[in-house]
Amino acid sequence: MTKKKHLTQRQNDRIAGNQQKRLDRLAQKAAKADQQIEQAAFSEAEPGIVISRFGQHADIEAKDGTITRCNLRRTIGSLVCGDAVVFRRALQSQGTIDGVVEAVQERSSVLSRPDFYDGLKPVAANIDLLIIVSAVLPALSLNIIDRYLVAAETMQIKPLLLLNKIDLLSEQQRTEVEQQLDIYRKIGYETLLLSAKSGEGMAQLDHYLSQGTSIFVGQSGVGKSSLLNNLLPEMGVVTQEVSDVSGLGQHTTTVARLYHLTQGGQLIDSPGIREFALWHLSDEEVSWGYREFRPWLGRCKFRDCTHGNDPGCALHHAVETGDIAVERFDNYHKILLSMAQDKPSYL
Numbered sequence: 001m002t003k004k005k006h007l008t009q010r011q012n013d014r015i016a017g018n019q020q021k022r023l024d025r026l027a028q029k030a031a032k033a034d035q036q037i038e039q040a041a042f043s044e045a046e047p048g049i050v051i052s053r054f055g056q057h058a059d060i061e062a063k064d065g066t067i068t069r070c071n072l073r074r075t076i077g078s079l080v081c082g083d084a085v086v087f088r089r090a091l092q093s094q095g096t097i098d099g100v101v102e103a104v105q106e107r108s109s110v111l112s113r114p115d116f117y118d119g120l121k122p123v124a125a126n127i128d129l130l131i132i133v134s135a136v137l138p139a140l141s142l143n144i145i146d147r148y149l150v151a152a153e154t155m156q157i158k159p160l161l162l163l164n165k166i167d168l169l170s171e172q173q174r175t176e177v178e179q180q181l182d183i184y185r186k187i188g189y190e191t192l193l194l195s196a197k198s199g200e201g202m203a204q205l206d207h208y209l210s211q212g213t214s215i216f217v218g219q220s221g222v223g224k225s226s227l228l229n230n231l232l233p234e235m236g237v238v239t240q241e242v243s244d245v246s247g248l249g250q251h252t253t254t255v256a257r258l259y260h261l262t263q264g265g266q267l268i269d270s271p272g273i274r275e276f277a278l279w280h281l282s283d284e285e286v287s288w289g290y291r292e293f294r295p296w297l298g299r300c301k302f303r304d305c306t307h308g309n310d311p312g313c314a315l316h317h318a319v320e321t322g323d324i325a326v327e328r329f330d331n332y333h334k335i336l337l338s339m340a341q342d343k344p345s346y347l
């Protein structure tokens with residue numbers, strides 16, 4: 001048996017020395033990037049919008065439509081697609097730097113994705129409309145719709161319920177679907193029925209999109225890519241996604257990007273946020289995410305009412321009087337149950 005070798009003092013010193021050199025090199029690199037910013041001469045500050053963010057760079061679009069690849073000052077915390085910024089163009093290109101982002105404006109909304117390891121990660125900012133896409137194939141799931149609505153309510157982004165593939169509906173199915181969507185119309189949500197395939201209803205979608213910045217979310221197979229391709233034929237969205245399913249890994253091409261629509265309005269696309277989880281929310285936040293529950297919250301007999309079979313539950317009473325749809329109430333409990341199961345164990 002060989003005895004475990006101890007390192008000599010000289011060897012120890014050399015390892016420590018190498019580690020120090022590595023740290024020094026990293027620090028030098030960071031300093032050099034800062035120096036590049038300091039040494040470059042910049043034009044006047046101007047407003048811009050983040051088209052795409054990757055690593056320490058971002059593509060910034062100016063009012064005149066030009067796009068400048070910028071470095072970020074170290075003081076800039078989080079910066080995501082859709083952020084409104086103040087930036088300066090370099091008078092002369094310095095290596096990869098053509099400009100620098102100086103500051104970020106306050107956001108009107110931020111769409112975050114719960115990341116299993118990193119907690120909540122912002123993905124896109126200043127979104128006006130969260131378009132929740134569903135279809136009859138895969139079957140229409142009110143549970144999934146409710147999950148997205150809770151997310152929209154907590155992020156305070158206006159949702160639109162879009163039902164795609166209406167070309168597949170028989171007359172009877174159409175009546176059934178309309179009845180289900182009525183549950184949502186009654187509580188103030190807007191709905192839109194269309195077909196990416198036949199084009200029916202696409203003009204109405206244009207109307208919604210032209211109002212501001214939108215984003216599509218929804219489960220796999222409902223037709224998000226088809227809609228995007230309809231709207232952005234020149235962008236090759238589907239081709240981009242093919243690499244995702246071809247086994248190159250789920251995390252390729254997930255950078256969010258903002259597109260301008262010829263019909264007016266902006267669309268942010270990010271394959272990584274088309275589907276997202278809710279386990280980061282508390283039970284109370286989910287209750288609040290059901291907008292028609294709000295007048296009843298805090299009115300139950302017991303303060304710690306779980307709105308299950310507790311006596312004197314105000315929500316239960318509202319279901320009985322027809323003020324809350326029983327479908328919504330059932331889904332609410334299903335969501336709470338699944339959240340408890342999906343939550344990472346360390347939370």
Ligand SMILES: Nc1nc2c(ncn2[C@@H]2O[C@H](COP(=O)(O)OP(=O)(O)O)[C@@H](O)[C@H]2O)c(=O)[nH]1
Nearest residue numbers: 164165195196197219220221222223224225226
């Ligand atoms: N019949 C019909 N099929 C559609 C429609 N929109 C999309 N599809 C089909 O549904 C499938 C899934 O569409 P895709 O856009 O990839 O869905 P995604 O997973 O949400 O991006 C594809 O086979 C599409 O051709 C539609 O309006 N009508």
Ligand SMILES: [Mg+2]
Nearest residue numbers: 224225226241
């Ligand atoms: Mg897709």
Ligand SMILES: [Zn+2]
Nearest residue numbers: 300305307313
């Ligand atoms: Zn209750």
